[in-house]
Amino acid sequence: MAEETHASTPLAAGAPAPTFTLPGRSGNMVALTDFAGKGHVLVYFYPKDDTPGCTKEACSLRDGFAALRDAGVTVLGISPDDAASHNAFAGKYQLPFELLTDADHAVHEAYGVWGQTPWGVGTIRRSFLVGPDGAIVQVFDKVEVDRHADQVLAALRPTPVANAAAAVEEAVERAGAAVSTAVRQAGKAVKGAMKSPEVRDAVAAAKKAVADVKKQPAVKKAVADARKAVAGARKAVADVKKKPAVKKAVARAKKAVADVKKQPAVKKAVASAKKAVAKAKTEAAKRPKGALAKLLSLVAPKKKSAPKGKKAAPKKAAPARKPLRKPAPVKKVAKKPVRKAVKKTVPRKAAPKKTVRKKAARR
Numbered sequence: 001m002a003e004e005t006h007a008s009t010p011l012a013a014g015a016p017a018p019t020f021t022l023p024g025r026s027g028n029m030v031a032l033t034d035f036a037g038k039g040h041v042l043v044y045f046y047p048k049d050d051t052p053g054c055t056k057e058a059c060s061l062r063d064g065f066a067a068l069r070d071a072g073v074t075v076l077g078i079s080p081d082d083a084a085s086h087n088a089f090a091g092k093y094q095l096p097f098e099l100l101t102d103a104d105h106a107v108h109e110a111y112g113v114w115g116q117t118p119w120g121v122g123t124i125r126r127s128f129l130v131g132p133d134g135a136i137v138q139v140f141d142k143v144e145v146d147r148h149a150d151q152v153l154a155a156l157r158p159t160p161v162a163n164a165a166a167a168v169e170e171a172v173e174r175a176g177a178a179v180s181t182a183v184r185q186a187g188k189a190v191k192g193a194m195k196s197p198e199v200r201d202a203v204a205a206a207k208k209a210v211a212d213v214k215k216q217p218a219v220k221k222a223v224a225d226a227r228k229a230v231a232g233a234r235k236a237v238a239d240v241k242k243k244p245a246v247k248k249a250v251a252r253a254k255k256a257v258a259d260v261k262k263q264p265a266v267k268k269a270v271a272s273a274k275k276a277v278a279k280a281k282t283e284a285a286k287r288p289k290g291a292l293a294k295l296l297s298l299v300a301p302k303k304k305s306a307p308k309g310k311k312a313a314p315k316k317a318a319p320a321r322k323p324l325r326k327p328a329p330v331k332k333v334a335k336k337p338v339r340k341a342v343k344k345t346v347p348r349k350a351a352p353k354k355t356v357r358k359k360a361a362r363r
Contacts, residue, residue, distance in 0.1 A: 011112055013138055017043070017130040018110035022078065022100040025086035030076065030100055037132050039072030042152055044127035044143075045113045049081045049089035049099075053125070057145040058095055064149025065096050071156050078102050079123060129155055 011017075021031040035041045044061070046054040061068070061075055068075060075097035081089075086099035105123075108114035113124040127140040129152060138155045140148070193199050213219055240246055260266055 011128065011136055011139060013136050015136050017128060017134055017136050018107070019134075020102075020107045020110070022102055022107060023083060024098045024100050025083050025090060026098065027083065030098055032076075032130070032134075035074055035132075036134060039074065039132055040137065040156070041074045041076060041130045042068070042127060043076050043078065043111070043130060044140075044148070045078050045108060045111065045123050046125060047117070047119075047123040048079060049085045050092065053145050054079075055093065057125075057143065057148050058089070059093055060146060060148045060150075061097065062093065062095050064153065067153055068149060071153060073129075073152060073156070076100060078107060080105055080108075127152075 017032065019032050021029055024030045032041065032043070042061075044057070046057060048054055058077065061077075065075065077095075077097065077099045078101075079086075079099070080101070080103055081099075082101055082103070086101065089095070090099060102108055105114045108123060111126070111128065113126045115121065115124055117124060125143050125145075127143055127148070129137045129140070131137045140151060140155075144151055194203075261270075
């Protein structure tokens with residue numbers, strides 16, 4: 001029968017690391033709270049002692065142990081193996097860090113690393129970098145067993161983005177402090193100036209002058225008349241708007257405008273105008289601007305102007321064309337029945353007889 005697994009909530013960076021107290025290979029009880037405020041703690045879970053993947057991971061952490069220690073990182077390995085197995089494993093590969101036993105895998109479940117694996121139910125290889133405040137700084141879901149120490153050290157190195165963000169925050173804080181200081185100093189300066197007798201006297205004199213002007217009868221009357229005139233004008237406008245004739249005229253005007261807008265010719269004209277405006281905008285956008293426009297104006301050939309002193313000959317106006325006359329409308333003639341023409345025999349006149357001259361007999 002397969003061992004039952006308990007569903008556990010996956011842990012993420014920023015979450016508080018579950019606390020634990022487990023027996024170590026040295027025989028001492030080790031608690032996570034022992035390292036609170038003392039630096040980072042790498043809690044790495046591995047399936048079994050002296051197996052290929054676990055050996056590579058442990059040796060990677062062994063080789064990078066000095067660098068991890070200089071970075072303030074304490075290494076704690078956790079698996080279900082007992083202390084004897086841990087001691088044999090650590091002695092064989094000279095592991096300088098503590099290995100803890102979680103026999104009932106309760107801590108595994110708290111960290112969400114106990115469940116189904118390709119080899120059955122057991123430990124899911126995963127590491128957690130816990131900060132000095134007890135919060136998880138980073139979760140290594142994909143552990144590279146050959147270079148796990150490098151993964152941890154890389155997570156501790158500040159990235160350029162983090163450095164830039166820190167610099168910006170520091171600059172903002174400094175700017176805020178400088179602004180606050182400047183505002184306080186300005187406020188103090190204003191208060192100090194207001195306390196001086198000269199400023200007090202000047203302010204009092206100005207206030208008194210304004211009050212005196214307001215008290216003058218002419219000013220009072222002018223203000224009252226102006227207010228009365230404004231009120232009268234408003235009332236007159238309101239009265240005019242209420243008159244039925246004005247209301248009807250306004251309604252008619254609105255209706256007339258609406259009717260004009262509905263006419264096809266007006267609609268077509270508005271559409272043509274919009275189209276022309278859009279075309280003009282497009283052409284304007286395509287025209288070169290700035291330095292390019294200046295360059296083109298220098299390169300483009302300029303029109304020759306008439307020499308000074310001589311006036312340009314006025315252009316002859318083209319002869320006006322005579323408007324073509326419209327042809328006269330053709331009147332339709334009613335067709336009459338064609339009658340056969342009767343040939344009349346016209347007597348031909350007899351040709352005049354030629355007078356024959358008798359030749360005189362030659363004598």
